[in-house]
Amino acid sequence: MKFSLALVAAFAASANAFAPAPVERASTSLAMDRRTAATQIATTAAVLSGLPSLALADGARSAATESRARGIYGQRIAALENAVNAGDFGAVASEKNAFILFNSGAISDKAKKAAAVKGTNEIFAAIRAKDAGALKSAYAAYKKANDIKLTAVDKDAGQGYSSDYDFKARSSLGSIYVR
Structure with missing residues (x-):
């Protein structure tokens, strides 16, 4: 544990030694430079990607x-x-x-x-x-x-379903008449 803390401290010190000296810039309307903005955006993206995605189901009944x-x-x-x-x-x-x-x-x-x-x-x-x-x-x-009954579809009588939301779609009950 002590070794890893010492290693982190040494790395931080060496990183600061090689960092470029701050340059005086003219005042702009934003109080941060591009590097700071990119760092903040990357940090925000990392935090947001770590959050669980929210459920959007509303429980609607129709x-x-x-x-x-x-x-x-x-x-x-x-x-x-x-x-x-x-x-x-x-x-x-x-x-x-x-x-x-x-x-x-x-x-x-x-x-x-x-x-x-x-x-x-x-x-x-x-x-x-x-x-x-x-x-x-x-x-x-x-x-x-x-009122539960087996539904039987006569494939010769016509189309078995009309939309993908119909319960017969993608089942043996559903048939689409194709000429």
Whole structure:
């Protein structure tokens, strides 16, 4: 520790010895020279680059964001029908995040959201208890209460989505008719 402090002190002394002598300049409107300004700008840039970037999300909710959450996560939940009927607890448990994200993004009414969370808790209580009958009934009640259905798109009937914000974009449900 002492050696490194002595080394820093020696370096600072030698740097001052080779620095050019200050030159008298005519007074300008700015009280600093270019070297000082560049040093201050570089120091400010270094400090700002070290700060974490600020989150700019405003948490806005709209019909479009709810529709997108309902489409994306509702499809994942609806696709669990075969796993629930087969009693595959692991497949349902692996989609826990779909239930959480559906509850938080697709439902804006507080009472409906509380009921959806309660339904999710019933589903996962049945999984923990390894009760296939309770899982089937809780899953069916959750789907019915939240109006969750698999969406099927007939690719021969027309275009599957119209914008990149549509939940069917970049999925097997989305198709663009190209002649």
